[in-house]
Amino acid sequence: MIREQGLSEVQILKEIAELLNEGTAVNQTLSEVLKKLLHVTGLETGWIFLIDDKGKYVLSAQETLPPALSISNCEPMCNGDCWCIDRYNDGRLEKATNIIECKRIEDAIEYKTGETNGLTHHASVPLRVGQEKFGILNVGSPHKVHFTKKELDLLEAIAFQIGSALKRMMLTIREQENALTAERNRLARDLHDSVNQLLFSLSLTARGGMEMTNDPDVKETFSYIRDLSQEALSEMRALIWQLRPRGLENGLISALNAYGQMLGLKVISEVKGVVCLPCKAEETLWRIGQEALANCKKHSGELNITLQFISENQKVKMLISDKGCGFNYDENKELPSLGLKSMKDRTEALGGTFILKSKPGDGTTIEIHIPN
Known part of the structure; x- marks a missing residue:
């Protein structure tokens, strides 16, 4: 495949490295690199799964998927299990592998969900740096059922470049988040003093x-x-x-109880299940809870608030409800306030679901579902 493009391995690695060095946004960078990789190698189709330490995956980049895999906004690629992810999660996928038949393609053929354009197999390459793993690079072409050792070695070198870039970008994001937290703390001190x-x-x-x-x-x-x-x-x-958020170090529920007390509310809390949330998820729920409690104070006319936190089936559910005045709400229309829109946006940024229930005279309930 390399000869068809007239590029040496060194030239290919150089072009990929230049793209990765310029990248700062993970998904955008991976999409650009995947497109470049297919162009310089002569391959036609590729996709990248990012996989967290719990084995959950997301489709982060894709290029020229056949209709059977790209239907409904790539829904077949975003759900269900497949052999490459299973091998990755159980430790069997440690280097570029030749060749893994595609279960998603086989399912598409069996259930006749669309054209596969001759794609039946793909090479799978783990994205890693040292012992850290980030996901899988899959590439293939119609009717191609074999990759040579030279091709696999090149794909493995490119995957190492991608893994190194992912590590750099994630460290940069973490540094930015730490800097933002430090700046918020400084502003809080200045306002207090x-x-x-x-x-x-x-x-x-x-x-x-x-x-x-x-x-x-x-x-x-x-x-x-x-x-x-x-x-x-x-x-x-x-x-x-x-x-x-003082008190968040003692837990989310404790912090929301204290915040409600500061607002003059009586928060009745109930917790079911035990969960250790990632820092980002915990802070997001904290911000949503703050906004919901503040809305209760300003608009409900009710000082008794119910806070429920439930962990089950790899999901976390948080409910904040009051028995106050409520309001007319049509779920088919836009949310009526900027605060509610902010809560919805924060929830969906974590891949979660935001539910609002309210009727005049029957109170209001905010319900947040996020994956754990």
Whole structure:
């Protein structure tokens, strides 16, 4: 396949390396590299699965899939098991393998779900650096049922390049997240030490002014200033909580209980199952919970809130509900507020499902489902 393109192995590796060195976004970079790989090798079809340490996979890049695999937004590639992933997860897929028949293609032929364009087999190559594994590179062409050792060696070298780039990009993302957390903590400290203290001083000054005057109009003005400053102080404390979630180190439920108490709510919590959430998932649920509790405080007219956290069947479910005034909601229309849209976006960013239930006079329930 290399001779057909007139490129040496060194030239191919150089072109792939240049693309990988420029990449910063994982999926975009993998798509560009896969397209380049197929072009310079003369192969026609390829796809990349990224696989986490629990064996869960996502289709991160694909190029020129036959109709049987690309139907319904590549649905056949995003669900179910296959031999290459099974071999990867149980440790049998350690190097470029020649050749794995494609179970997904065989299923498509058996159930007549679409044209396969002559694709029956593919080579599978693990993406790895040292002992760290990131996923699988699969490549093939119509009617090609054999890869030479030279071809497999080249694919393995390219897979090592991709694995090294994935490691670099993931480290960069982690550094950026750490930097963002540090910046939020700095802002929280600054707000607490400056604006928060000024508002507290203003509240005390207004109270003192009320006690020093007998003029009803002046007393009423000071009372108004005191009430405004206390309301602003409460909003500021809530903002500081959002920037710097104190108490999250004691667990998500504990933090949400404390946040609800700070808002003046009584949170009745119930936990079923035990789960250790990744930091990103825990912080996302924390942010969603904050927004939901704040909405309860502002709009429901009810101070008793129910918080349920359920872990079962490799899924986590969080429900926050009140028995307050509720509102008219049509699930076929757009969400009625920016806060609700934010909760939905955060949920879906984790591959989860956001459910809102509300009726006038019957309260509101926010239900979050995310994979664990």
